Amino acid sequence: MPLRRAAFLIVASIALFLLVMQALPQRRVALSIPKYAVPTIPTLSQTTPQFKDATLDWNVVAAHQQTDEQLSALTETLGAGVCAIDANKDGWDDLFFVGGSGHTRHYGRKSWWHVDAGNRLLLNINGHHFTDITEQSGLGNLQWGMGCAVGDLDNNGWPDLIVTGVDSNTIYSNTGNANFVDVTADSGIAAEIWSTGASLADYNNDSLIDVYISNYVAYKKGAPTYERNKGFVSNEVSFDATLYDPLPNKEDDFDNDGINEMLITQNGGAAPIFAARASGGAEKFSDKAWVSGIADRRNLNVVNWGAASGDFNNDGNVDLYIANGDLKPDLDSPFVAQAQHNQILLGLGNGKFVRARASHDASNPLSSRSAITADLNNDGTLEIIVTNNNDPLQIFENISETNHHWIGLRSVRQ
Numbered sequence: 001m002p003l004r005r006a007a008f009l010i011v012a013s014i015a016l017f018l019l020v021m022q023a024l025p026q027r028r029v030a031l032s033i034p035k036y037a038v039p040t041i042p043t044l045s046q047t048t049p050q051f052k053d054a055t056l057d058w059n060v061v062a063a064h065q066q067t068d069e070q071l072s073a074l075t076e077t078l079g080a081g082v083c084a085i086d087a088n089k090d091g092w093d094d095l096f097f098v099g100g101s102g103h104t105r106h107y108g109r110k111s112w113w114h115v116d117a118g119n120r121l122l123l124n125i126n127g128h129h130f131t132d133i134t135e136q137s138g139l140g141n142l143q144w145g146m147g148c149a150v151g152d153l154d155n156n157g158w159p160d161l162i163v164t165g166v167d168s169n170t171i172y173s174n175t176g177n178a179n180f181v182d183v184t185a186d187s188g189i190a191a192e193i194w195s196t197g198a199s200l201a202d203y204n205n206d207s208l209i210d211v212y213i214s215n216y217v218a219y220k221k222g223a224p225t226y227e228r229n230k231g232f233v234s235n236e237v238s239f240d241a242t243l244y245d246p247l248p249n250k251e252d253d254f255d256n257d258g259i260n261e262m263l264i265t266q267n268g269g270a271a272p273i274f275a276a277r278a279s280g281g282a283e284k285f286s287d288k289a290w291v292s293g294i295a296d297r298r299n300l301n302v303v304n305w306g307a308a309s310g311d312f313n314n315d316g317n318v319d320l321y322i323a324n325g326d327l328k329p330d331l332d333s334p335f336v337a338q339a340q341h342n343q344i345l346l347g348l349g350n351g352k353f354v355r356a357r358a359s360h361d362a363s364n365p366l367s368s369r370s371a372i373t374a375d376l377n378n379d380g381t382l383e384i385i386v387t388n389n390n391d392p393l394q395i396f397e398n399i400s401e402t403n404h405h406w407i408g409l410r411s412v413r414q
């Protein structure tokens with residue numbers, strides 16, 4: 001039995017070895033464990049705001065339409081704008097909507113027929129619904145519109161309107177009770193250029209509102225590009241959206257330090273820029289988009305357009321709504337603007353933001369271009385109004401349940 005004996009000796013040796021090892025003092029090995037920062041998950045002391053798409057409840061059927069039924073020119077990919085304006089000063093915010101140029105069907109190179117979209121003035125009836133008073137208000141002129149701004153430009157106590165557009169800007173003076181007259185000719189802002197946005201402020205503190213109008217590129221639909229190839233040859237390339245990069249922006253005090261920050265939205269896969277002023281330095285900005293939580297690598301494919309700021313959940317901290325939509329047509333469906341989800345970011349009051357969960361209607365997947373906030377029903381919560389390129393105007397009613405206090409202010413003229 002030498003084999004069984006050998007096996008017995010081996011097993012016995014192993015057992016003896018283990019017993020000896022156990023009896024010896026244990027040597028401790030120092031393990032080097034890398035230290036990682038424990039991620040801090042911000043706690044929300046506030047409720048997540050809830051919105052519902054109440055566009056039809058408000059009796060709103062306005063839609064933006066830019067020239068063709070298909071995207072075939074750069075000019076058709078921009079717009080529309082929208083402004084809140086209490087045009088009749090009854091305490092209920094009304095809406096002015098830039099409707100675009102309308103819809104032209106072409107037969108060959110000739111214009112076949114045209115349907116006007118046009119700008120719309122929607123009068124807020126006691127915070128319940130809107131009624132369209134465009135024609136009687138004097139705002140029915142056709143314009144290839146882009147954006148708008150509201151302010152009392154002639155100091156007569158009534159809010160006036162600036163409308164930007166392709167080859168024309170228009171100023172309408174409110175002569176009282178939502179009756180507007182076109183005063184562009186005498187205003188000094190008439191110009192045959194493509195303007196997109198307008199913002200108003202009293203830049204030199206003389207109590208007169210000044211106007212800043214942002215202009216876009218020199219572009220004409222159908223104008224050929226000339227390629228140098230033994231002389232210049234027309235290559236018929238007239239629409240390349242990748243060549244252009246407009247930069248809308250929004251200012252507000254996002255970290256409650258009494259100093260406004262600036263949010264700049266970007267196109268083409270770049271994250272938004274959140275420019276925070278350095279403390280004590282009036283004009284020094286630094287990009288805080290990533291540390292603030294506004295930039296997110298999951299959204300690098302998203303094209304940002306309008307940004308609206310406001311306290312959507314009444315917790316005292318400014319929140320953000322960013323309207324998104326791709327500038328480029330869909331690869332699989334050429335001539336259709338690509339839809340992208342809009343975002344709500346809740347402010348924590350310290351300059352940081354967290355993404356609100358996407359269970360709200362207001363993240364609607366359309367190709368959005370601008371967003372504003374207004375308390376349309378004067379119940380203390382902010383609604384969000386969104387425009388979409390070649391699609392309807394949308395009203396997202398704030399249905400958040402909050403017991404936080406609020407105060408409404410109305411300025412009156414002495």
Ligand SMILES: [Ca+2]
Nearest residue numbers: 086090092094
């Ligand atoms: Ca009103």
Ligand SMILES: [Ca+2]
Nearest residue numbers: 152154156158
């Ligand atoms: Ca006025």
Ligand SMILES: [Ca+2]
Nearest residue numbers: 311312313317
């Ligand atoms: Ca808030």
Ligand SMILES: [Ca+2]
Nearest residue numbers: 375377379381
């Ligand atoms: Ca409200």
